[in-house]
Structure formats: structure tokens, C-alpha cells
Amino acid sequence: MSNISELLSQSSFSHSDLEQLLQCEGEEKKLLFDTGGAVKEIHVGKKVYFRGLIEFSNICEKDCFYCGIRRSNQTVRRYNLTDNEILEAAKFADENKYGSVVLQSGENSSPAFAERISNLIIQIKKNSNGRLGITLSVGEQSDRVYRRWFEAGAHRYLLRIETTNQSLYRKIHPQNKAHDFNHRLNCLHSLQNIGYQTGTGVMIGLPFQTTGDLANDLLFFQQFGIDMVGMGPYIEHFQTPLYEFHKDLLTIKQRFELSLKMIALLRILMKDINIAAATALQAIDPFGREKGIKVGANIIMPNITPGLYRNDYTLYDNKPCIDEEPAQCKGCLDARIALADGEIGYGEWGDSIHFRRRTDKQSI
Ligand code: SAH
Ligand code: SF4
Numbered sequence: 001m002s003n004i005s006e007l008l009s010q011s012s013f014s015h016s017d018l019e020q021l022l023q024c025e026g027e028e029k030k031l032l033f034d035t036g037g038a039v040k041e042i043h044v045g046k047k048v049y050f051r052g053l054i055e056f057s058n059i060c061e062k063d064c065f066y067c068g069i070r071r072s073n074q075t076v077r078r079y080n081l082t083d084n085e086i087l088e089a090a091k092f093a094d095e096n097k098y099g100s101v102v103l104q105s106g107e108n109s110s111p112a113f114a115e116r117i118s119n120l121i122i123q124i125k126k127n128s129n130g131r132l133g134i135t136l137s138v139g140e141q142s143d144r145v146y147r148r149w150f151e152a153g154a155h156r157y158l159l160r161i162e163t164t165n166q167s168l169y170r171k172i173h174p175q176n177k178a179h180d181f182n183h184r185l186n187c188l189h190s191l192q193n194i195g196y197q198t199g200t201g202v203m204i205g206l207p208f209q210t211t212g213d214l215a216n217d218l219l220f221f222q223q224f225g226i227d228m229v230g231m232g233p234y235i236e237h238f239q240t241p242l243y244e245f246h247k248d249l250l251t252i253k254q255r256f257e258l259s260l261k262m263i264a265l266l267r268i269l270m271k272d273i274n275i276a277a278a279t280a281l282q283a284i285d286p287f288g289r290e291k292g293i294k295v296g297a298n299i300i301m302p303n304i305t306p307g308l309y310r311n312d313y314t315l316y317d318n319k320p321c322i323d324e325e326p327a328q329c330k331g332c333l334d335a336r337i338a339l340a341d342g343e344i345g346y347g348e349w350g351d352s353i354h355f356r357r358r359t360d361k362q363s364i
Contacts, residue, residue, distance in 0.1 A: 004028040008035050013269060018215035022261050029261070036264025036296035043271035044298050048342040049350025050333075051135055051276070052093035052101045052304040055313040056081040060106025062139070062179065064162075065172050066203065068237035068314040069106055075239060077312050081305075083120060089304050090124045090132060097347035100133035102158070102301060107139035114145045121152040133349040135199075140183060143190045150194050156351075157191045158199040158230055159184065163206060164220040165213045172206060172242060188224065197355040199228030199274075204262055205255030206234045207245035214262060222269055227352040228299070229266060232278025233259045235316035256284045260295050267296030272353040274299050283318050290336050298342075299350070302333055 004024050007017050008031065024032055057080040058069040069076055081089075086103070093101045101124065103117070121134055135156035136149060146157070163169050166181050173179035192198045202217045221229055233255040236246045250258065263275055276299040277292030285291065289300055303310065337344050 004031055008032065008268065015212070015215050015219060018218055018265060019211050021265055022211040022214055022258065024261075029257075032261060032264050033295040036267045037294050039267050039271055040296045040298060044274075044353060046341070046343050047298065047345040047348075047350065048293055048337050049274075049299050049345045049348060050093075050098040050100065051299060051301045052089070052096075052098040053104060053279075053301040054081075054086055054089045054101055055104050055303070055305045055310070056086050057105040057108075058309075058313045059108065061109060062107050063174050064179065065174070065241040066206070066234060066237070066316075068240060068316060070240065073239050076314070079309050079312050081309065083116070083123070085306060086120055087123055087127060089306065091127060092304055094128040094132050098132075098302070098304075099345065099348050099350060100135060100156075101304070102135040102137055104137040104158075109141065113138075114141070114148065118148055118152045121149060121154050125153040131347070133351070140187045143194075146187075146190055146196070147194050150196060154196070156197040156199060156228065158201070158228070159187055159191065160201040160203075160230065161185065161188065161217075161220070163202050163209065163213060164217050165209070168206065168208055168213060171208060192225075195359075197227040197274075197352050199230060199276075200224070200226050201229050201231035201276075201278075203234035204231060204259045205250045207242060207248055209234075211258075214258070218262070218266055218269055221266060221273075225354075225358060226270070226273065227355040227358070228274040228276070229270075230276035230278055230299075230301075231259065231262060231266075232280035233284060235280055235283055235318070237314065237316045252284050256281065256288065260291060263292055263297050264295040270354065272357065274350070274352040274354075276301055279303065280316065283316065287336070293337070293342050300333070300337070 007021060021032060058076060059078050059080055060069050060071055063070045063072050090101050124132055124134060134154045135158060136154045137158040161184060169181045188198060188200055204214065236243050259281060266275060275297040277289040277297035279301060281288030281292050
């Protein structure tokens with residue numbers, strides 16, 4: 001067994017190297033975290049870019065076993081922001097120099113939804129004079145719809161693969177065509193082919209998940225040539241089927257630490273991608289996102305959903321900041337990023353350098 005500092009000086013990593021690194025503790029873990037932070041500074045700099053997150057609807061056609069807003073959870077108060085509310089939130093992002101917004105919601109495959117999103121993209125671009133970058137995170141859609149939204153002006157898309165272990169994927173989803181691993185993977189290929197900056201991610205600390213699975217997830221990101229990753233701890237929600245296994249989970253602290261190790265390792269593995277410090281990190285530790293930034297993340301997604309609705313976008317228990325209005329979050333974030341020794345890229349898109357390199361290569 002090699003020691004961690006030897007492992008960290010390698011330029012490529014095998015599955016067993018990654019597994020060993022994911023299991024390190026104490027001084028070795030500190031070395032891993034420091035290396036993640038140092039690699040980030042060298043390759044993407046100190047800047048942290050904002051993506052104002054608008055969780056515009058919690059209505060969802062799907063029934064993922066882990067998610068609090070799954071279709072079968074009848075206790076959820078469903079909401080759908082009006083176009084005006086979404087445009088107002090985007091205006092807030094623009095005025096506060098967030099640079100970009102993310103439109104996220106439950107999944108909806110209707111033509112009316114596709115049409116609505118197209119119009120919103122066009123409006124946001126128009127109202128901000130093209131200043132705001134737009135990331136979408138609205139699940140699995142047809143190639144045609146993805147193309148339409150790209151042409152309307154969206155240029156990044158986040159679709160987490162959730163886990164690359166197909167048998168685990170089947171355990172955490174209903175067995176039907178709407179929850180098919182290969183379909184989700186094909187969607188990621190579609191997005192990449194269309195020309196989106198393509199983002200994915202996994203949940204960390206799922207029931208039945210092993211460090212071997214997580215090592216495979218990291219290798220998958222690398223082999224796929226992903227441009228952006230948003231990954232974070234799985235946090236159980238008491239009104240979901242997966243809650244049944246909550247007693248078998250790693251402790252919440254262990255899931256948090258494992259998530260930081262995944263971020264640090266991914267930064268070492270894929271030096272020039274964008275990595276988001278997921279909100280779920282902050283649900284566990286009040287400085288969770290800042291810790292994510294310290295070990296290698298460079299993107300933060302402040303929630304700018306109007307406060308009124310935030311309580312109802314409960315993917316998991318104890319979601320942070322649900323009582324605050326966006327303006328309150330802002331002052332708080334400035335101070336937090338400074339604490340993590342970062343600078344905020346105000347008014348900048350902060351596109352993935354990896355994407356630029358990948359697409360430049362293709363056009364030669
Ligand atoms: N409906 C879209 C986008 C909204 S859900 C989609 O599924 O792609 C966004 C992400 O929330 C999911 O990809 C999932 O990884 C995460 N999520 C859902 N339930 C969660 C939980 N209990 N703990 C942590 N993350 C969760
Ligand atoms: Fe719907 Fe996304 Fe939740 Fe699955 S994870 S139930 S698709 S909102």
C-alpha cells in the first residue's frame with residue numbers, strides 16, 4: 001500500500017488509488033484537502049463564481065426514492081412560480097452581479113413546459129442584455145427539446161447521474177422507463193453533443209453505496225469529459241421510501257467528510273472543470289459550502305427563489321436558509337467566501353475552462 005503523499009504526486013489514478021484516497025483520515029486527509037485547494041488555485045484560480053438558483057417549481061412527474069418532492073409525496077404543497085416571479089428573481093441576480101442563473105425544477109415532459117422554458121430563456125437574455133448566463137437543471141428531456149433550449153440561449157445543463165453503479169441506481173429508483181439509467185446517460189451524451197457545458201454529479205453516502213462505487217463515479221466523470229460537477233451528501237427525507245434504510249447510513253458527519261474528499265479528489269483528477277459546493281453541504285455544517293471551496297470547489301449556487309416558496313422545495317430534511325430572502329443571503333455570502341480565502345467573480349460567467357479547451361480542440 002502506497003502512502004498518501006506518494007499517491008497524490010501521481011499524474012493518473014487507478015480505481016484502487018482512488019479508493020485508498022477516499023478512505024484516508026487524520027493528517028493524510030488534511031494533505032488531500034490541502035492538495036485539492038492548491039490544485040484549484042493553480043489551475044482555475046481563487047475566484048468563486050455565483051449561479052443564482054431559482055427553484056421555480058416543485059411539481060415533478062418522477063418518483064425517485066430519495067427525493068422529498070417526488071410525485072407520490074402527497075404532503076408536499078406544490079407550487080409553480082409565475083413567469084413574472086422568475087423574471088424578477090433573474091433581475092435580482094443581474095442587478096447584484098451574480099453573472100448567471102440556474103433554472104431548476106421537478107421534471108415535466110409536456111410540450112407546454114418546453115415552450116415556457118424557451119420563452120423564459122429568451123426573456124432573461126433580453127432583459128439582462130445578454131449579461132446573464134443561463135444553466136438549466138430540469139431533468140431528462142428529448143434531444144429536440146434540449147436543442148431548442150440551447151438555441152434559445154441556455155448554455156449549461158446540470159443532470160446528475162446520481163450514481164454510476166447501475167444496480168444501486170435500480171435500488172433507488174422505481175423500475176420503469178421513466179427512471180432508466182441508460183436513458184439518463186443518453187441525455188448526458190445528447191447535451192454534450194448539442195454543445196452545452198455539461199454538468200453531472202452523484203449523491204454521496206447513499207444506502208448500499210461503497211467507496212468503490214464513488215471511485216467509479218470519479219472515473220466516470222473523467223472518462224466522459226464532463227465540464228462541471230455538482231455533487232453532495234445524500235440527506236435522508238423522512239417521507240421517502242429510502243428513509244427505511246436511514247439507520248444503516250454513514251453518520252451525517254461521515255457523509256460530509258466523504259463529500260469533501262470527493263471534491264478534493266475530483267479537483268486533483270480534473271483540474272480545469274467547474275465544481276460546485278452543493279447546498280446540501282451547508283445543510284450539515286453551517287460552513288459546509290465554504291469548506292467545499294477550500295478543498296477544490298469554485299462555484300456556489302446562492303438560492304434566489306423568493307422566500308415564500310423555499311420551504312416547499314424540500315428535496316431533503318433540514319434544507320438551509322429556507323427562511324431568508326435573497327437580499328439577506330447576499331451580504332452573508334460575501335463574508336463567507338472571504339473566510340474561505342476566495343474572491344467572488346462578480347458579473348462574470350465563470351465558464352468551465354475545461355469546456356473551452358475541449359471545444360477548441362474539436363474545432364482545430
Ligand atoms: N428534477 C431534476 C432537478 C431537481 S432535483 C433532476 O432530478 O435532475 C436536483 C438534485 O437533487 C437531484 O439530481 C438529486 O441529486 C438531488 N437530491 C434529491 N434528493 C436528495 C436527497 N435526499 N439528498 C441529497 N440530494 C438530493
Ligand atoms: Fe423529481 Fe428530480 Fe426529485 Fe427525481 S430528484 S423526484 S426528478 S425533483
